[in-house]
Amino acid sequence: MSLDVTARLRARDLDVTVSVADGQTLALTGPNGAGKSSLLAVVAGLLVPDTGRAVLDGRVLFDLDAAGRGPWVPAHDRGVVLLAQDPLLFPHLSVLENVAFGPRSRGAGRRRARAAAVQWLEAVGAAPLAHRRPAALSGGQAQRVAVARALAADPRLLLLDEPFASLDSTAAPALRELLRRVLAGRMAVVVTHDPADVEALADAEVRLEHGRVAGAS
Template structure:
């Protein structure tokens, strides 16, 4: 069941084009306010675009031109299930009746709806919760029931908007494993800030920034060779953009960063340079014999990062030991030089 989206919504700054293959899970990544949830709203029909088309399995769900809907399928008739951060279970119904609600609203007989509810509760590991009311559930249990309720309606497309965001850290892994199992058979789009969600749940990722898809591809590929600042931050990499000079990447700030150049990078073409914060050294002044790449900057933040401290400058971050940070007196506002060996830098097309 393929999904095609090409829509614009000026009030939300959205201009997005996205495709999801049959049985594929795509993760939408991006900072807060980037347009991820707005995209889901347009697909689900809770938001109407100014212009654009939404198709699911060849069926046009929305076709809007100049604010006028040529085709508009109501949300309840789209065969699309939207699962938000909060489970939003009906408090007056038992867990079993919550899950049976979808099939019942589609006309299924009570017995058939109950059987489908029991099946999905078992599949998400919540069969023992069938007789409880939502108020008696933990956050993780309620979200499992919400997943079962969404899938019991047999949607052609499942939309998940930050499904782990409201859960405790120790609860999220169990739900993530549940979703990994059920999404294997489902066309789905999931929004998330968590790199684990992308790695474990998604076949592909699309990075959204300022309402547009700025980067997309197989999950491992995007995280290994990010082209956007957000994807690089998820992958734990420094990323500098600029133009390939044939000998390095000349950044907008005028620095030249040398590294392993991809043969596909043409001289004068946009390029990115990425490298690990652990590969970056910090000095208070250039020293003889420093690596080829020296980048001047000012410390913005110093924060714990495992057993090390992550020192963030204007454009570069470095991981240093607490001892080194103390000896150098690293603190916000201090001028420093960041150095990284060219052998540690990967350069590829932007």
């Protein structure tokens, strides 16, 4: 059980091979423009590489030959959730409905989806916010809710793109501690510029530069 991805995309000057072991969190680091977000987008199914192959838990996500032909599993069917810098909650739904959305779309009934949502909101310390709309949340609160929504979807792989970038320095440590707890034993990739995130969250680190793997530890 693992993720193995090889992707080449000329338009982004990306040419990488990266693996994540089962239950591990990989930190993806490197300077601006190194290709970190592009690689997450390829794994999430939001960006199509020219050629490459990705296998998650033994299941092929894509396998594109030199002509770009081959199997391609669409984003919604990958078991992969991308948590972006901006929490991107559905503005017209309550916090509870936002978190229940994942279980609902995976076929859970209304009651079971809401129960799962309550449980995840409690896990991230956001249960009192359940009936608010996203517009009534602070940035840190919205990120907590976004974490709950991501986990409620029960992804096989969680991708986090600079999850603390929009938070001030007082909110970041609490969310980092929350992620440290919820990522334990899960497969995840976290893009970060902050050595504190690597230290707190990662089992392994891959550094990208100019769209290439420049180091791994």
